[in-house]
Amino acid sequence: MARIADIIIIGGGVIGCSIAYYLARAGATRILVLEKWRIGNEASWASAGMLAPQAEGPGPGPFLDLCLMGKELFGPLSEELKERSGIDIEYLKWGILSLIEEGGEEEAQARRAWQERLGLRVEWLWPKEVRRLEPGLKKEITGALFFPDDHHVDNRELVRALSEACRSLGVLFLEGTPAVGFIFDDEAVQGVTTPQEVILGRVVVLAAGCWSAELLTRLGRRLPVKPARGQIVYTELPDLPLRHVVWGRDGYIVPRLNGGLLIGSTVEFVGFDKGVTLEGVRRLTTMAVDLVPGLADRPFITAWAGLRPHSEDTLPLIGPLPGVEGLLVATGHFRNGILLGPLTGKLLAELIVEGKPSFPLEAFSPARFDHL
Template identity: 40%
Template sequence: MTDFVLIGGGIIGLSLAYELSKRGMAVTVVEQGEWGGQASSAAAGMLAPLKEFSQPGPLLDLGMKSLQLYPGWAKELEETTGIEVQLCRSGVMTVALTEDEERSLRQKYEWQKEAGYDVHWMTGKELRELEPLLTEGVTAGIYSPGEGHINNRMLLSALVMACRQQGVRLLSGCAVAGMASEGSRVTGVHTTQGMIPAAHTVITAGAWAGMIADWLGVSVLVRPVRGQVAAVSSIGVPLQTVIFGSGGYITPKRDGKIVLGATEDEAGFQREVTLHGLTHVLQGVIPYVPVLQSAAFLQAWAGLRPAAADGLPLLGPLPGWEGVFVAGGHFRNGILLSPVTAVSMSDYLVDGQDGPLAPFSPARFLAASDKR
């Protein structure tokens, strides 16, 4: 009997397993493929809640708390494993190419500034002083110096090693075939490697969370949204700053890559990179940094982001059942939200503190259904 079995070994599952194990829990993680092999490894590793979230509220609060946790969390993982996760908080630019885009960004800047966030309104000239490769066509934008990015693949490697060091049982290539239950209580999972009895089961299966919850007759309304991403070489393109625009994002990495993204495709569970998607990515970002046209192309890939119907993560107990919980639906912010998800869910699961989780309860979908 294990204290916790986690279904899914992406960034959320591994982060939660690591945190639970630090609190003395016996944890098993079951992953049908490779560790972080879906959305987690396909991400750009962005840590930019002020860019990502368009309005104040619980989700932005959660993102800002996670951003604050990141320096200590990254340092701990690096010291524990010896793996450098390449945390970079050198700032993020969100830029405008048209009057309409500038007007929209200005409105966003004003409420963020009024709320006390560290954001700066800059003219195109001022932005180009920070990032000389930025096109002359940029008229203005928001600069948020405290945001940045991390090498998500190195982070995944560090989490796998840290979990192993903490004694977490990691089962890759192991598919869950069903839930074990007694009455209304889930007592573990049936897998291709046998039954795993557990006091608590947590669904951390990303885009597959909805399918697993369906086994228990509960709808959590999570669907896959494909994101296609490309990478080019930074040789000859000495970009220093993350750039966001309406057409996409450009993220210079310390390993010599510049990551470009990303599409949002309603393609079911298909993970293929398409020519249409790749074209969309490249045409979307080149207007911001035209010199990218001369960069050497390295690779393209895709991942399936777990999108909840209302855009909010699902964090908490699965309605109608005991002993089973969900941590998922993070969409394109799984990397950003992994520390705060791990800490907040562990506070709840181990210590009974629900803290910031109430707005993200999976029961909200049932409540909405009841109102209809």
């Protein structure tokens, strides 16, 4: 006998868990999340947890609007998740300091100008002011842009809190259970298959990160999403040498409440290889010691890598898959999946439950790719 759900979500990363959470919160029932391994153990685990629309944003447009709106969700969400799950996601409003190194002045001026035009807070700091904020930084800097409204969270705790809150709302998670195919009839999806069983559902959401494309080949569709490896080096210190997230030209350092420092990150197109390389560790440690010379004699603790879902135009794909009724896609969040996870969940839940999201998703529709 087939198992019956109402909404089946494939993938238990930040995107899948956020969709399940906002659906359950909106009153949807019989929500099932299929996770091929363990909840939140892939890109969402490997991430640095920055919520950085201003430091990272490419410029005005729908993507920036989405990212800014995504960040606004975190204040209320962190409180809500603490209440529902008892987990603190460490939503830290420390701001991001983006150092301006030689030759980078023009780009920094332009970034500051378009952000000020949009009414966003951004400050140009001279070297003395930068060192007053962060005395441990190297001496040779031209200045910095300070984004006081870019924040960060503990991404692993975020996914744990989302999944615990989901469980308390009745969402069912099946770990160690990959979706391996779709039940498809009359141009509509009717459910999925796993190695053990057939699961029937009214709606299926594909949120399998960089593995989403592989699964869609079962429907003869080519989703333009591939893995982009990111490596991170980790150290932990009793006396935290930074009070802000710091960005240099070649990477960033993210301080955590426990004294952890995340030093990231590479962007590499090497297929599904999650290995950490000596070259990756060399590049990241060189960058970190150059930015904060006092790190040179601190201990190396560990390093890891994860696979970001990278789409052909680097924008996420959120919405119905054209030509397959009942199948929605939520992937391709590349470097911003933690920032955009909760908002993606909220908007897709609105689309599924109410028929219309509260923010227009046309710019992120999978239908923008004609070859799909």
